[in-house]
Amino acid sequence: MPLLLAGAASFILAACTPAGKTAPNAGTAAVLSAPDARDIHSYARPEVARVTHVALDLRADFAAKRMAGTAALDVAASPGATEIVLDSKGLEIASVTDRAGRPLQWAVGANDPNIGAPLTVQLNGANRIVITYKSAPDAAALQWLAPEQTAGKKLPFLFSQGQAILNRTWIPTQDSPGIRQTWEARIVVPENMVAVMSGERLTPRGEAVAGGGKAYRFRMDKAVAPYLIAIAAGDIAFQPLGPRTGVYAEPATLKAAADELVDTEKMVEAAESLYGPYRWGRYDMIVLPPAFPFGGMENPTLTFLTPTMIAGDRSLVSLIAHELAHSWSGNLVTNAQWADFWLNEGFTTYFESRIMEALYGKQRADQNIALGWDSLQDTIQGAGGPASPNTRLHLDLTGRDPDDGMSDIAYEKGAAFLRTIENTVGRQRFDAWLRSYFDRHAFQPITASLFLQDIRANLVRGDAALEGKLMLDEWVYQPGIPANVIAPPTAAFAAVDAAVKAYMASGQPPKTFSNWNTQERLRFLDALPRDLGSGKLEELNDALTLSESGNSEILFAWLQLAIANRYDPVVPVLENFLTSMGRRKFVAPLFAALARQGEWGLPIARRIYAKARPGYHSVTSGTVDETLKGS
Missing domain, CATH: 2.60.40.1730 (tricorn interacting facor f3 domain)
Structure with a gap:
């Protein structure tokens, strides 16, 4: 596909203007004529x-x-x-x-x-x-x-x-x-x-x-x-949640969905207070059948949601904050091509944490940030280490499916980049720039090069010392995590981290586990060594009733730990989980974990997948097909 031609800019600008609409500013033409706006995934x-x-x-x-x-x-x-x-x-x-x-x-x-x-x-x-x-x-x-x-x-x-x-x-x-x-x-x-x-x-x-x-x-x-x-x-039935918010779902799911999503109207208000008016009219959601392959999809005016976010205690509503934030970053200002997926997801993950902080406090937001940072470290290692080109924000997806770029690099490294900028210049100054960024590029595509032009023109403003501190080009174009990164908050998990040490020393499961929130329970489970052994797993399960958890995130973390230890009693729970929903975030890592267990895990994986695959969306089955191919 040819590069977009600079000489065609005036034509493209006119073409972007629907009948009766005000023409977008000259930034639209600049984006579509930029070399890095070329979309190699379109004819x-x-x-x-x-x-x-x-x-x-x-x-x-x-x-x-x-x-x-x-x-x-x-x-x-x-x-x-x-x-x-x-x-x-x-x-x-x-x-x-x-x-x-x-x-x-x-x-x-x-x-x-x-x-x-x-x-x-x-x-x-x-x-x-x-x-x-x-x-x-x-x-x-x-x-x-x-x-x-x-x-x-x-x-x-x-x-x-x-x-x-x-x-x-x-x-x-x-x-x-x-x-x-x-x-x-x-x-x-x-x-x-x-x-x-x-x-x-x-x-x-x-x-x-x-x-x-x-x-x-x-x-x-x-x-x-x-x-x-x-x-x-x-x-499909509908229940309103507020003046401009509501939820669709199957009647069997509607009440539980509405109870879980009761704070949605407040989230919209919090988002507007941060970065400007919500420009799409209504913000409704639909909770889909369990086969939906993602946690959420930010389709304008109607976010698509997985039922696995219904935990019964509203502990997983950061997912709603994330999809709502896409109404600004992703839907309002959109990556021009998929190599810059981080311009959608990094901004949105940052914005999500700000909504969560505004509504639920800094500790809750910091816990999500810390969990995201841990996930990013795992992703970097899985990509081949910090020197891998797959850890860059601006990716080279030549000859690859754009789905290959949809990893925690885009989400969590992108968010860490923005938190680093915020910490360097101060929140008030950063917020003013980000709000103006959404206004300047509203209803337009954006590229990495034009993002850098914007932040230099409207935030750095020729300050050479600040330019040096921010390390902008290194963040966008180089692999790994730059040296100026702001360390993730850890104090929010101090009690949990102490409980992990106590458990490893005494072997006694923490009695406070039932009083912790979802994020704290995940921190505990994820921090445990992967080689605990069946005896300790049985004690954990008996004390914490992990196999009976109705919280999909907790159950997923438990199943990962159990598979790592080849814990046979968990196999029926694993099979039920993998055949009752199709969310790729859970499905793909669990099948990959089984595959890594060789002669123990592969037969289990093949047997369950044969049963589960007909119920998966192509997004999920395509990933698992690759995982199990040749295994």
């Missing part, structure tokens, strides 16, 4: 022609496991442009026409296993093209669940997961985060189902369709990255 050539708006009219066929209908794309073409190149993967294209129904020539190119195939359409002067198509039954973005795979076990269920480049398996568009698009949709589902999407809900109760079914209409009038177009359909 699009936006300097020639780009999609500005997507209008979907689709029917969800649960029997065939397909989305079928039309996608009408508004196109802004440069003078003399004759074609537009879209991204597709597995789509079955029936026809392409202009807005008047006149056929247009089109062709699907060679398929790449990572990024799919280019769909090239000859424009013949058209500024709107209409594609009639079907998604494949195995479209990677979509998961079709049978009733027995849902919480309520009454109706089938559908949900999508588009990040990073999966939406091209059900929407023919330019599937690149830098090519922001407005969109609208009409979705037909069976009449006993409800459909929701990541945009304004125009027909909350649906409209009857001749011949059966019910149509739901949606729109997103703000230009978003195309991976943020998301859908769910099934047995």
Whole structure:
């Protein structure tokens, strides 16, 4: 794919302006003409022609496991442009026409296993093209669940997961985060189902369709990255949480979900007090069936959530703070391409801790930061050590799936970078810069080079001494953790760390464990040696009832420890956990841990995976497939 051309900047700027909207500032043109804005995971050539708006009219066929209908794309073409190149993967294209129904020539190119195939359409002067198509039954973005795979076990269920480049398996568009698009949709589902999407809900109760079914209409009038177009359909109910917040879920899950998420409105207010107004209207969430592969996905106006965040004591709501923070970092200001994923996740992880501090106090926030730091150290070692190029913030993903860059390097090293800047310049000064950063780049893509230009122009401001202290280029472009990093807070876990030492000396499980919060329990379990032996594990389990924990994070930490010790009594608990949810954060490390245990663990892994895999989303199964391949 060619570099975006600086000479095309004025065209791109115009193309980014939806009808009736105010043109973005010159920063948009600067981003899309920057060398590091080139998206190697898209076939699009936006300097020639780009999609500005997507209008979907689709029917969800649960029997065939397909989305079928039309996608009408508004196109802004440069003078003399004759074609537009879209991204597709597995789509079955029936026809392409202009807005008047006149056929247009089109062709699907060679398929790449990572990024799919280019769909090239000859424009013949058209500024709107209409594609009639079907998604494949195995479209990677979509998961079709049978009733027995849902919480309520009454109706089938559908949900999508588009990040990073999966939406091209059900929407023919330019599937690149830098090519922001407005969109609208009409979705037909069976009449006993409800459909929701990541945009304004125009027909909350649906409209009857001749011949059966019910149509739901949606729109997103703000230009978003195309991976943020998301859908769910099934047995779905709603409960409001505040004036602009609420939660969708299956009826069987709704009450527990609403109880867990009761502080959401306060979180929105806390976030606004930090970094400016929430610009998306409503902030709703949907708790999906257990197969959802992530903790959360920040789809605008409708965060998608895993039910594994429901602990019964609201101890895992930092996940909500994280997904809400994406309304600024990720959705409002978006990485232009996936090598700079840290510009979404590092900022969001930092912002998450600030929301948690504002609502729940500094100790709770510091505990999450310390746990994240520990996870980062493990990730660095797993990447090959601090000298590995995979520990850089700005990555080289040439020839790789962008999913390879979605590690704690982006999240926790990125957050540590921002905490270091904050500590160096002071919180008040840092907050003023970050709030203005979100304002300056609102509804625009961003790259590493342009982030550095911004912070130098608006925070460093020519101060050579400060430039030297911050070590900006080293943080962004070099592997490992720079020497100026601010050490993670440890005082918040002082009592727990003392309890670990006491346990290792006496062998007596801590009697205070039941009084600790989730973060403190995780600190204790993660700090224990991996070679305790079956006897000590049995004593721990008897004293702390770890195998019976209803908290997914605690159970995950316990299972990791048990696998490391080849603790046979935990295998039924492990099997139930791995077959009852599909969250990759838990599933992938547990199968990897089993695989490392060779003749003990591999047979267990293969047996459980054969049973569990049909219920996993492709995001999860793809990772585990690689883990167990050749094992």
